[in-house]
Amino acid sequence: MSEEKYEDSKLYRIRHSLAHIMAEAVLERFPEAKLAIGPPIEDGFYYDFNLPRPITDEDIKAVEKRMRKIASQQHTFDYREVSPDEARELFADQPYKLQLINDLVEGRVDENGNEVAAPAETLSVYTQSTFTDLCRGPHVESTKDINPKAFSISYKPVAGAYWRGNAENDQLTRIYGTAWETPADLKEYLNLLAEAKKRDHRVLGEKLGLFTINQLVGKGLILWKPNGAILRDTLERWLRDIQIRNGYDPVVTPHIGNLELYKTSGHYPYYSDSQYTPIDVDDEAYMLKPMNCPHHIMIYKSDMRSYRDLPVRYAEFGTVYRYEQSGELNGLTRVRGFTVDDAHLFVRSDQLLDEFKAVVKLIQYVFNTLGLNDFRARVGKRDPNSDKYVGDPANWDAATDAIIQACEELDLPYIVEEGEAAFYGPKLDFIVRDVLKRQWQLGTVQVDYNLPERFELEYVTEDNDRARPVMIHRAPFGSLERFTGILIEHFGGAFPAWLAPVQAMVIPITDDHLEYADEVAAHLDERGFRVDVDKGRGRMGGKIRSARGQNIPYILVVGDAERDDRAVAVRLRTDEDLGVMSLDAFTEMLTEITASLSLELTLPAAEASS
């Protein structure tokens, strides 16, 4: 099925046109409002305004009502070309529009003088009803294409946004709308949002007892409760096993480092704003570790390396601290202290491609095993117009080529984006979409020629010469906190049995069965399973309900019959009833299911190097 491009779709035109209708309605209510821009977006549209006073819920309701009225009347969207002077006259009291007009007339030129857009000789405007906006379209022909009951601007609170996305500029009021072709589509979308909210990792984190954040400890700092710690720890052990089987060596480094270390690495000037204030001790400054690379580099440097030693792969679940802007903090997904599933590979140039491919395969394996299938890869190149990058452009090209070649050879679909590189090198990011359709950057692989240079890393070549290794930085999860948060939403709290904090709940029918329930629990516990007995006062029905609420995979009811036969009555959280089976049969089943997570991952590069 070939997909129509969104920009060419009717929905796009509907949303774009509704942005104009919203501007008309806002302008009626706030005649002094200054208009910025109003484009269609993924689920609807927005328009940015500079308003004379804060907008209230009543205003929004009134604007929405007015929009429905306009949409239900007969108005055409009329296209007209105008000269720049005509446009300036039309928008004489709209300063943002005048800026846009000037930019269009002058063409767009970036700071290095490169032309981004050619100067325009004529501009276009669209008029509907009483409202005319500078716009290149496209729009619907008329309001008859818009269903007045298939949009909403009150589904989401108003937001702040900077003019032209620059924090130095005016802060505008952004009103979001969502719009669809039919009221049924709108309803379905709003339902989806409501469903997604139930899966929110912050909601489930509370319900399932996974984590908490406490003001007295500090914002953006996660306190993992026992159930959440099991999740996090299970993921960590799993990945550690995979890594060890694939030639990584675990290392451990401290949580702070001398400020000079980060000056040497070059990180400090770039990120001094987003770090906790250094700790001054004995005339020296120490920083909370914001990344693990320099520490791993110093381990590499602590020994003389031969070409035969390479690749060296150092892995650490390294906890780092970054002073993120307070407005950015969000549950588990944006925090100030987090643990990176970090590894740094020191490789020879001739090993770069294979090592890079091996890393990509490992990440793919991790994502696929967890069922995170909705991801894409993004090659982050340097922005040719920015000077924030360091290193030799020739190395940048070599690294970028290696990344793209690896994607090609692995048949990994990718997109290339300029300006998404790290300051020291290009990278490949894995972007995952969650149930809220938000995109998260999870796994990342970066090629780095710069830090080896700055730290003067070397190895001895076959000719007894000295050569410089290339570094690969990589983290499949990115951060255990963020990754766990995404997984909580991905599974909606119903984790696969190998991850579930409690794998089985034993429910005795009466107090007479408590002893046998304990026996069942002990039997499973001895075999390494996580099992609880519900000893509460309630009836069995209530306990089943409670266990299902906790999304416990296996519910084991035991009464007289089960005790007499050393059996369990097995019920799943999906409501499926597996009936009565012997305790041994259940144990075997659970063993099989949790072990099906195969660790038999063999990567070509790992074979070659072992």
Add this chain to the structure above:
RNA sequence: GCCAACGUAGCUCAAUUGGCAGAGCAAUCGCCUUGUAAGCGAUAGGUUAUGGGUUCAAGUCCCAUCGUUGGCUCCA
């Protein structure tokens, strides 16, 4: 950091124009002894985020601070 909204018991939420701070769940104790999605009763739980102000009277109105949420900006 910026714009906006919000902050009441561990959790989810009530509390009329400013007029006695409440319920469900969870917890604790007792009763019931249960066969596949909530058994019954009782107890305890609060400086209404914090600090100041207006008022006879503030959870409610005003100011500041802290925090959370939706966005913006940022993200090694």
